Amino acid sequence: MSYEEFQQIQQNIGGFIAINTFLSTTLDKTAATFFSGEGKSRPEYESVVFSIHIDKTMDYTKTPYANVQHLSKMQDEYEIILSVGILLKIDSIEELDNYWNIKLIVCNEEFQQHLSDFEQMWQDECDKLSNDEHLEYSAILYLSLSVTLLMLGEVEKGFRYLYLHVNQLPENHRKEYMNRGFEGAFRHIDGSVDVDEEFKWVHMFEPIYQKIFKTSDKKCDPQGIEENSVQIHEKVLLSIISTSDLDTKPDYHRLLAYIYERQQNFEKALVHYEKALELRYAQPSVRNSVDISHLHKTIGEIYKHLERHIEAIKHFNMSLDQFKKILPLNHYLYAVIYQHIGEAYWLNKEYHSSLKYFQQASTILESSDEFRTKYNIPLADVYELIALTYFLIKDYREAVLANKKAIKLNINPLRYRFYQAVWDCGESYFYLNDFDQAYEYYQKALDLLLKYHQNRTADIALAYDGLGRTWKEQRKYHLALENFEKSLQYFSEASLNPSEEQSIAHCHSKISSIEAEKGNRGKFIEYTNQSLLNYKKALDLQVKYLPEGDLRIAETKCQIAETYMGIARFQDSVKLLEELLVTYTEKLHSEYKLHARIYKVLGFTWSFMGDYDKARKYYGKAGSIIFDQPQPDEDVVKQYLQELNDMENFILQNQSSKISNSAPADSAC
Missing domain, CATH: 3.90.176.10 (Toxin ADP-ribosyltransferase; Chain A, domain 1)
Structure with missing residues (x-):
């Protein structure tokens, strides 16, 4: 599930x-x-x-x-x-x-008692209201069942019974019963208030539908209703909205928005959530402040889902403003909203801002064990987000500290997230060049996987890959190759996605670089060709499943071009890179590292082909892209300058070799 x-x-x-x-x-x-x-x-x-x-x-x-x-x-x-x-x-x-x-x-005996209570309660209500067939007793049952199903999340069935209820209810009683029924029901649906103990029994009503349908005539046939369920939801609720008073209109707008959200029609959901918000703002009260804060939170979640992160952040902050009017500043809901804001900034690649909000969430959760226990908000998960954010801004020492907190809080080794925190800690140590510590955490991660998560073969493959990388950096090539081969073995057993195909390609590439350093030209070519094959498989999957123009496709094509360069297929490399620059002209401006990387690979390729003017031209363009950034990444700058120096040395070496080869032989004395 x-x-x-x-x-x-x-x-x-x-x-x-x-x-x-x-x-x-x-x-x-x-x-x-x-x-x-x-x-x-x-x-x-x-x-x-x-x-x-x-x-x-x-x-x-x-x-x-x-x-x-x-x-x-x-x-x-x-x-x-x-x-x-x-x-x-x-x-x-x-x-x-x-x-x-x-x-x-x-517990059917308990159910039968509750069902009897239910029938008696509504019988008493009917007796009070009218003797005219108990004021359409079955109509009242429809409404109760509808409310119950909606509370259980059975939206389609709930609205089927709502439609039957409206069909049968006399006009003069319609508004009274609709207001009575939905006031509590929809609040439970979106979590605005906890469900009172006295309402727990309503979770048991669905079997009564058989009794209802036995007495229903053909005009209430549920099959015909279900076939047009979307239109019915809209028709019924819009009709109710048009006749309801100002106090209840927001509830119905929110309920209709919820239906659209469940149907993945997010744009229509937003229209009705925002209408509910507008109506609540028109009537200031403590109760409405609660509704307004939850509406802003819900709208923010939808915008986050739609990757409209700035709008999501705006609504999350407005939710916070409402909470400050009615809740103490250490309430757990602040932690929930802070985490949402942090995630929205994170998805927008504003990592320093996201870090601030993740830390605020952790501060609130640390202040109360009750919040974490009652509301199931794992502090360990927040620390994992903090660690990942530090990792992305390359503060690896802080990433290690946050990961260790996550590991300490994740006391259950069976949780997948426990393994994830251990493996992430190894990654941070690896980038700190502390290979002994990196090896220790990669090995711990591997042990956890082999003991508790044997079916996660792709993760096991990545753990072996981490071990291989630590040995490779220490130039212990036989141990590195042993672990890379195990990594490939586990990858072969996994159901692969584009990311994992790329991981296999990276693994082949690492093996080929080891073989090159050992002077094994044949093995180098073999593994480089295998790497190329896996990059192409990853590309095929990306083209199939990602939207056209997605920059992840461009990144994989750039990796293919680099691999072409490694096996001296220079024309293929140049052709692919020049196509990338044309196809992704606009989008590359928003991803300067990839943009610069394409020009760097072009520069190196032309240097291998002996056209040094073009090599310097393209490498110069890469430098312009990097240094034109308001705050260029220090590591990117350092890497660029090192590679520029390597290319110039390569050019000078080749030019010197040509001069030496063309010089006349010295005459004999």
């Missing part, structure tokens, strides 16, 4: 899950673990095994379960079927090797 879905369950221990379809389970824990994915899709998705505990003394006549092993084609799966409508209580969550074990307890 997605990480967000998992968090929702994790934060609702003691709550309930109502099953709205037949559920296939197994008595074989090994099979269940296998089907969970065993952590292969982290961090986007979590692997989960539900361990369901059934009290055989309970009455299951209404929600039976059955062992169907003898009827199954796969009898070794020991399949148990649970029926529609069964209710499960979330008892506990435990992290095991590569997956989470969620203990669920069947």
Whole structure:
């Protein structure tokens, strides 16, 4: 399941899950673990095994379960079927090797009692209102069920029942019931307030839909409604908005925005979130300040998703302004917003600004263990972001310190992020040229992977690559080659993406450079050609999945051109680089390092081809791009000057060689 879905369950221990379809389970824990994915899709998705505990003394006549092993084609799966409508209580969550074990307890007796309470409550309400068929009793049930489903995140079904409710409700009662129903429901949906204990029982209502549909006529057929669900959502809510009062209009705009957001229609979602915001600002109050702060936060998250980072930062800051009116300055929500702002700056490559906000988030979280425990905000993850940011601004010592804090706080070695912090620490030590420490952390990372995450073959490959690099820098080539070969072995077992194809290409390139230093020309050519093949595979994947004109494609083409140069395919290198300069003319201005790199490779290529004027011309253009920056990267400047010196020495050496070869032989004395 997605990480967000998992968090929702994790934060609702003691709550309930109502099953709205037949559920296939197994008595074989090994099979269940296998089907969970065993952590292969982290961090986007979590692997989960539900361990369901059934009290055989309970009455299951209404929600039976059955062992169907003898009827199954796969009898070794020991399949148990649970029926529609069964209710499960979330008892506990435990992290095991590569997956989470969620203990669920069947509790249908409790459900039946709540269902009886529900029916009696609405019966009492109907008796108070009218004798005219209890004022369309079924219409009221539709609304209650709709609210419940929306609270559970079942948006499509929730709005199906809302439509049925509006269809049946008499006009003179419409507004009263809509206001009553949605005031609490939508606040739970977007998390503005916690759910009160007294409302927990409404999580159990979905099975009542069978009773409702048995008494419904054909005009309420849910199938026809679902076919046009998007239009129905819009039609119903816009109708409600047009007739509702000023106090409730924002709620309906927000609810409609939520629907659009779930459908990935972010532009329309923004229109209605911002309309809700405008209406809330028109009525200042403490309650509206809460709504306004959450609306700004939600809008900021959408802008961040759309990569409109400046607008995201603006709304996150406006959310902070509202929080300052109603919350103490050490409240956990400040940490949440600070982290969001830091991530938006980080994605916008404003690393110093992002660092400031990550540090503010860490300060708040450090001040209270309660916040971290209650709201599941891992301080270790914030320190990982701090470490990564320091790494990107090349402050490797601070990156090491932050990574060590993350490692200390990540007390569970089974977490993938624990391994990530250890490996990142090794990377920082590597760039500090502290190869002994780098080797120690790479080895720790490898040990964690081999013990707890054996299925993450690409990560294992990268750990071996790190070990190989430390040996290569110490000129212990036989050990470096041994680890690079292991890296390639694990990469061959991985399901590869463009980044990992590039990593394989880099690995082949490192092996080829070792062979060149050892004087093994044949091996150098072999591994360089293999490197070229992997760069081209990465390029094919990028062209297939990335938008046209993406600079990551340009970077891979530049790597291919550099590889061409290494095996003396100079014309191919020049042709590819000149095409890049034409195709990416505008976009390269925003990525000066890549722009300069293309000109540098062109310069070196022409120097190898013997056209030294062109070599100096292109290298000069690279220098202009670097030194025209308001604050050029010191390492980029240092590298440029070193390479310029190397190229000039190469040119002088070749010119001297030509002069020497063309000089007349000395006459004999």
